[in-house]
Amino acid sequence: MKKKQTSPNISKNFMDHNHDLCFESALKDFKQHFIEKELKLTPLRLKVFQLLLKDHRPLGAYQILDLLRKDGFSSTPPIAYRVLDFLIEHGFVHKIKKLNAFVACSHPGNSHSPTFMICRKCEKVAEINEKESGLKFNKETSSEFKIEEAIIELIGICKNCTKIEVI
Amino acid sequence: MKKKQTSPNISKNFMDHNHDLCFESALKDFKQHFIEKELKLTPLRLKVFQLLLKDHRPLGAYQILDLLRKDGFSSTPPIAYRVLDFLIEHGFVHKIKKLNAFVACSHPGNSHSPTFMICRKCEKVAEINEKESGLKFNKETSSEFKIEEAIIELIGICKNCTKIEVI
DNA sequence: TTAGTAATGTTATAATATAACATTGACTTA
DNA sequence: TAAGTCAATGTTATATTATAACATTACTAA
Numbered sequence: 001m002k003k004k005q006t007s008p009n010i011s012k013n014f015m016d017h018n019h020d021l022c023f024e025s026a027l028k029d030f031k032q033h034f035i036e037k038e039l040k041l042t043p044l045r046l047k048v049f050q051l052l053l054k055d056h057r058p059l060g061a062y063q064i065l066d067l068l069r070k071d072g073f074s075s076t077p078p079i080a081y082r083v084l085d086f087l088i089e090h091g092f093v094h095k096i097k098k099l100n101a102f103v104a105c106s107h108p109g110n111s112h113s114p115t116f117m118i119c120r121k122c123e124k125v126a127e128i129n130e131k132e133s134g135l136k137f138n139k140e141t142s143s144e145f146k147i148e149e150a151i152i153e154l155i156g157i158c159k160n161c162t163k164i165e166v167i
Numbered sequence: 168m169k170k171k172q173t174s175p176n177i178s179k180n181f182m183d184h185n186h187d188l189c190f191e192s193a194l195k196d197f198k199q200h201f202i203e204k205e206l207k208l209t210p211l212r213l214k215v216f217q218l219l220l221k222d223h224r225p226l227g228a229y230q231i232l233d234l235l236r237k238d239g240f241s242s243t244p245p246i247a248y249r250v251l252d253f254l255i256e257h258g259f260v261h262k263i264k265k266l267n268a269f270v271a272c273s274h275p276g277n278s279h280s281p282t283f284m285i286c287r288k289c290e291k292v293a294e295i296n297e298k299e300s301g302l303k304f305n306k307e308t309s310s311e312f313k314i315e316e317a318i319i320e321l322i323g324i325c326k327n328c329t330k331i332e333v334i
Numbered sequence: 335t336t337a338g339t340a341a342t343g344t345t346a347t348a349a350t351a352t353a354a355c356a357t358t359g360a361c362t363t364a
Numbered sequence: 365t366a367a368g369t370c371a372a373t374g375t376t377a378t379a380t381t382a383t384a385a386c387a388t389t390a391c392t393a394a
Contacts, residue, residue: 207340207341209341209342211341211342212341241342241343241344243343243344243345245342245343245344246342246343246344249341249342250342253341
């Protein structure tokens with residue numbers, strides 16, 4: 001019975017880290033999944049995902065459109081929403097309801113009901129999976145109601161901002 | 168060590184029940200809290216709360232406006248949003264992010280981070296409190312991130328609709 | 335009575351999201 | 365290769381949700 005899951009830092013996103021590495025690794029995974037699932041990786045899809053990988057801060061649809069425009073892409077609302085729908089459907093992106101905004105998924109490939117931690121100070125978001133959150137519902141709940149999807153968004157202050165914070 | 172909490176039916180809202188009783192009891196609580204907190208119970212506030220008590224189904228702001236109009240109230244968007252903001256602030260109403268809609272609170276008076284069960288079939292919503300949900304986050308999560316607010320919305324099928332459902 | 339204030343009323347507009355239809359381009363297959 | 369098909373993108377218009385800013389009312393209190 002070894003503990004295999006190290007998952008050393010569930011909130012790496014909030015802390016200093018080598019983000020270039022983080023970015024490249026996520027992008028590599030992303031591309032790999034497109035190959036495995038035989039999906040078409042178009043310039044637009046790639047671009048939107050790259051935008052969302054920038055700094056662990058969620059982007060609104062209209063922010064994405066502005067960035068697309070700057071890069072010479074078409075930028076009417078359906079452009080963003082369609083690509084986002086596609087990326088969400090295939091598990092590459094999640095929507096944060098609290099913010100009406102979108103983030104790149106940290107655990108792509110497996111369909112899951114992610115839990116988000118949203119720092120109201122630095123506005124970064126970290127995704128933790130079920131195992132990491134330790135989240136469970138009691139027997140009664142699950143016998144009374146068949147859960148198909150769970151939206152869980154924790155709003156608060158991240159470790160890094162706590163260090164800095166006065167009030 | 169007695170089990171005190173009976174909480175016999177966490178999802179009463181989904182099942183047949185004496186809703187007149189349910190309605191009146193909630194309304195009585197509501198009025199009582201206004202007295203205790205020395206808040207002003209205006210016709211508009213009362214009306215909106217009554218609308219939200221109707222059948223355990225959330226109402227959107229514009230649905231509320233339509234209903235207000237029918238009852239001779241003014242019905243431009245700020246009317247609804249202001250009253251809803253007030254009722255939310257004082258813990259009488261919650262917003263369901265998944266639906267951009269509003270429900271009357273089932274446990275008014277205590278500030279809390281409610282968990283909602285949303286039936287995608289009958290569209291009713293039930294609120295369960297922390298104790299009932301049995302929901303906990305693990306040590307790691309709470310040491311890494313100071314949770315101030317939790318949005319938890321479970322989407323699925325209620326017991327009543329399961330009985331009925333074919334597929 | 336008048337000044338202050340909370341609540342409501344009103345107008346306009348912001349922010350988020352989707353419907354519906356057109357065009358493009360890649361791929362198939364006859 | 366021409367015609368057909370289909371997924372992706374482009375475009376126009378509009379729906380839905382929410383807020384800003386200022387006006388009026390009606391109660392309170394000096």
